[in-house]
Amino acid sequence: MSEAYVHGYHQRENERLQDQAGTLVDLLHADTAYPGGSTVLEVGCGVGAQTVTLAQRSPGARFTSVDLSADSIAEARRRVDLAGLANVELRQADVFAPPFDAESFDHVFVCFVLEHLSRPVAALAILKGLLRPGGTITVIEGDHGSTYFHPDSPAAHAAIRCLVEVQREAGGNALIGRQLYPLMVEAGFDAVAVSPRMVYVDSSRPDLVDGFTRKTFTAMVEGIRGSATTAALIEPERFDAGVRALHRTTEADGVFCYTFFKAVAEKTRRA
Amino acid sequence: MSEAYVHGYHQRENERLQDQAGTLVDLLHADTAYPGGSTVLEVGCGVGAQTVTLAQRSPGARFTSVDLSADSIAEARRRVDLAGLANVELRQADVFAPPFDAESFDHVFVCFVLEHLSRPVAALAILKGLLRPGGTITVIEGDHGSTYFHPDSPAAHAAIRCLVEVQREAGGNALIGRQLYPLMVEAGFDAVAVSPRMVYVDSSRPDLVDGFTRKTFTAMVEGIRGSATTAALIEPERFDAGVRALHRTTEADGVFCYTFFKAVAEKTRRA
Numbered sequence: 001m002s003e004a005y006v007h008g009y010h011q012r013e014n015e016r017l018q019d020q021a022g023t024l025v026d027l028l029h030a031d032t033a034y035p036g037g038s039t040v041l042e043v044g045c046g047v048g049a050q051t052v053t054l055a056q057r058s059p060g061a062r063f064t065s066v067d068l069s070a071d072s073i074a075e076a077r078r079r080v081d082l083a084g085l086a087n088v089e090l091r092q093a094d095v096f097a098p099p100f101d102a103e104s105f106d107h108v109f110v111c112f113v114l115e116h117l118s119r120p121v122a123a124l125a126i127l128k129g130l131l132r133p134g135g136t137i138t139v140i141e142g143d144h145g146s147t148y149f150h151p152d153s154p155a156a157h158a159a160i161r162c163l164v165e166v167q168r169e170a171g172g173n174a175l176i177g178r179q180l181y182p183l184m185v186e187a188g189f190d191a192v193a194v195s196p197r198m199v200y201v202d203s204s205r206p207d208l209v210d211g212f213t214r215k216t217f218t219a220m221v222e223g224i225r226g227s228a229t230t231a232a233l234i235e236p237e238r239f240d241a242g243v244r245a246l247h248r249t250t251e252a253d254g255v256f257c258y259t260f261f262k263a264v265a266e267k268t269r270r271a
Numbered sequence: 272m273s274e275a276y277v278h279g280y281h282q283r284e285n286e287r288l289q290d291q292a293g294t295l296v297d298l299l300h301a302d303t304a305y306p307g308g309s310t311v312l313e314v315g316c317g318v319g320a321q322t323v324t325l326a327q328r329s330p331g332a333r334f335t336s337v338d339l340s341a342d343s344i345a346e347a348r349r350r351v352d353l354a355g356l357a358n359v360e361l362r363q364a365d366v367f368a369p370p371f372d373a374e375s376f377d378h379v380f381v382c383f384v385l386e387h388l389s390r391p392v393a394a395l396a397i398l399k400g401l402l403r404p405g406g407t408i409t410v411i412e413g414d415h416g417s418t419y420f421h422p423d424s425p426a427a428h429a430a431i432r433c434l435v436e437v438q439r440e441a442g443g444n445a446l447i448g449r450q451l452y453p454l455m456v457e458a459g460f461d462a463v464a465v466s467p468r469m470v471y472v473d474s475s476r477p478d479l480v481d482g483f484t485r486k487t488f489t490a491m492v493e494g495i496r497g498s499a500t501t502a503a504l505i506e507p508e509r510f511d512a513g514v515r516a517l518h519r520t521t522e523a524d525g526v527f528c529y530t531f532f533k534a535v536a537e538k539t540r541r542a
Contacts, residue, residue, distance in 0.1 A: 143419075145419050145423070146419060146528070148414075148449060149449070150450050150453065152446065175423065178420070178526050178528060179526065181473040181474075181475070181526055182421065182473075182523075185524070193475070194471065194473060196469050196528065198467050198469050198530065200465065200466070202452040203452075204463065204464070253452075253453035253456070253457075255449045255450065257449060259469065259528070
């Protein structure tokens, strides 16, 4: 994770990640559970938004959750302690220089990390080296190009393209969700199975309107206003019109769609 | 359905609709079943691609399937007879002048029809009048703006926008899937519940690569080459490059995504 983290490390971003994990937890995590006694490496745990969910859902598994940022690890430790979890070890580490023995984990879990890396296949290959033969890797990523909504708005799409461009200039790929299958095949994993996790939001689901459309996605777009306008990617007026159009989708007749992708794959046992 | 039908009535189109129904049948129809003895109006049945599936899945229900085109009804009758179904009555009818008594059906089913109408809410209101209080309506529509793929291609998106534009000029709306919730609320239905049905295709699913990406979606885009280039919506070379890019997504490292939307709603019983 030797990359600039495009979303920044501010308090509001922490709240955004927490909102995201809160409203999307079932959609993303309901089918992930690890057997008692198994060891799981969580890479890029950030402030622990997914860590708490993972560890609660697999109380018999032992998690090692790592992040490049010491500050994030400190916040994650606070959250893990607050949740009373005793099955999580937290430590600062770089996925490109992991302080672990080869083939020392039964499972690997990666969520919202590959999107920020310029060499995602290299990272996946390193993680494959840390997995025991017969182990699994689970990867969850978003895809900002999966976003569409009603009423439609060219300005909103332009603002979203700025987010994609800002992330690209930082070395990342905001369209990585759709690419998980070929990336994991290229990294040498077997039995790669990808499933889309689409968030469909209309006004019959006010929790998602507020928790996802407004406080997760639109907040994320608003968060790059400074970098997008400073880099002259867009006129400030057009960016603001785009943000207003995203808020417009939260009204009674509005609809908002976004898709995450979840991939599960195996490291084949030796013949 | 007093509208031009943008896809035409040719043999290849018939095959395309049949391929579509064949590979997508579970995704779209698995949760639709009507009780024995209930009466169901299927509007815009076309050549009967959905009719056979519907009637087989609800053998005790009685279906009345209508279409504006006498030729389509004749073909649908052939298919219904071939499937040995005795619970389907077929007749030529216009949804805007339906030859039925008010409140004479228990359920209404509409699939790939509203996208071709310039007044979808008016059609839905008419169908509501044909429903008994307490009855349900089921609507399934696609949304061409939900399409994205890997490798990405501006030319492919431009070709898809031609399809949207050709359909718009014929009075239809190829982006209607995402709008089902507000349209059905506006038409006066209650308990409107919309669920997306996303088709995710990678090379681990060769049936979908061939049946959906190639023979359904890309074939549909190819089918409007003449009207799009004649109307000068796009340069022929760019259109062809877009079609090639869509075929490129069917290779081993390609991915293709498209989403249908299914809405179920009720006509409230009188208080």
